[in-house]
Amino acid sequence: MLTAVQIKTLKPREKAYKVADGAGLYLLVNPNGSLLWRVKFRFHGIEKKMALGRYPDMSLREAREKRDEAREYLEQGVDPVAHRKQERLKAEAAARTTFRVVADEFIAKMEIEGKAPATLKKMRWFRDVLDPKIGNRPIKDITAHELLRALKRFEQKEHYESATRARAFSGRVFRYAVATLRAQHNPADILRGALVSPKVKHHAAILKPEKVGELLRAIDGYGGRIETRFALQLAPHVYLRPGELRKAKWDEIDFEAAIWRVPAERTKMRKPHVFPLSKQSLNLLQDLRALGNRGDYLFPANSSWLKPICENTLNIAIRRMGFTSSEMTSHGFRSTASTLLNESGLWHPDAIERSLAHRERDSVRAAYHRGAHWDERVRMAQWWSNYLCRLRDGAEVIHPMFGT
Incomplete structure (x- = not known):
């Protein structure tokens, strides 16, 4: 030896x-x-x-x-x-099936399926913040305890909503791993109820008619960039989501048919949205077009006509007009329209929901209502613009007519 x-x-x-x-x-x-x-x-x-x-x-x-x-x-x-x-x-x-690898594959799949760039960006952010704790671990070996420890990092900073969303994202990754035979269980499901429930935050919005009139007058007197003023003037009439509004392109506007076609890739529900345009909206769009700006965007950025205005432009303008972030946001125009249209008692709730492009969870009901209420929505768009003009001029204020 x-x-x-x-x-x-x-x-x-x-x-x-x-x-x-x-x-x-x-x-x-x-x-x-x-x-x-x-x-x-x-x-x-x-x-x-x-x-x-x-x-x-x-x-x-x-x-x-x-x-x-x-x-x-x-x-x-x-x-x-x-x-x-x-x-x-x-x-x-195992090295090829770590949480990081599977998460990357899942995000790539979501991109192919047409998820919005903003959604993909959030997914990548959640992947990155989970990476230090579980990124290099084989996904089949990750326990609920390990995942909870990673999520608790958010709670320690009192980022309760981020913790909840990170759990939801990880759950989707684990479900994908199970479906592709690389894991046997989803530890995120076990953690339902384990995290602090975040307090629901609503977008600040002005809901009192008299205050809406004050806002509209402030918008008409806005002294900043003219394209920003037009965007603010249009926002209450069409109440699109801020991203749908600021990235709008001229080929979406049909002046003859008086409709605005928002393509699926820019809507939250990933479905095309058609909005009827009132006379006031059409006039604003025609005046905006008369400015003769180059490019495809209705509201080009100040630095380049090849890009739209940034996501904070409208909120900054609202702050400059004297309205705080707890009073009004660019997203708040949707809440204003939803609340006052419903309170009027004049319009079917489904017509209002369709105009807001909210998702119908009942697939049968959604199929039925896809083409329903269009005529009502056209009338409602014109009534709403007329009502906004009266509020701006300090005239008629509606009162709730529940049950009408």
Whole structure:
């Protein structure tokens, strides 16, 4: 049997040679001076060899332990070389199915399916913040405890809504992993109710008719960039989502048919939205077009006509007019329209919901109402613009007519 002292005295020769230790273990001494541990054995009568490591990285004692481990597999009727290869493949597969890898694949799938750039950006952000804790872990091995610890980082900073959304995102990634046979369970489901429920925040909006009139007068007197003023003037009439409004393009406006077609890729529900335009809206759009701005956008950025105004432009303008963030936001025009149209009691709730492009959760009902209420929506758009003009002029104020 070899000793540590003997190993140190081994010298290279012109050809590689072996120095036996015992029970199949030996050192291969190469001409370049490297010393490699090998073990030979017979499996089903066939002689095989298995590399163990390099000396002195692997000591004599460690080499003997590896040899004994290989012999234990032989006694169980298992080829140690094949077993090690299988374990290596499993490790490589695990490395290819970490949370990070599966999350990237899931986000790529969502992009192909047409999710909005803003949605994909949020997904990537959640992936990045979860990455330090579970990103390199094989997704099938991640426990609910590990995921909870990662999510608690948000709660420690009192970012309760972010924690809830991160759990929802991770849950979608785990469900995708289960569906693609790379995990057996979804630990995010177990954590339902484990996180602090965030307080629901609504977009600030002016809901009192007299105050709406004050806002409209302030908009008409806005002294900033003229394109921003037009955007603010249009916003209460069409009550589109801020992103749908600020990224609007001229080819979406049909002046003859008096409609605005918002393409699916820019709507929250990923479905095209058609909005009927009142006379006031059409007049504003015609005046805006008369400015003769270059490019496709109704509201081009000040720095480049190839880009739309940024997402904060309208909110900043509202602040400049004296309305605080707790009073009014650019998204608040939708709440204003929804509240006052419903309070009028003149319009069917489904017509209002369709104008707001809200999703109908009942698929049968959605199919039925896809083309319904259009005539009513056309009348409602004109009535609403007329009503806004009266509020702006300080005239008629409606009162709720519930049950009408």
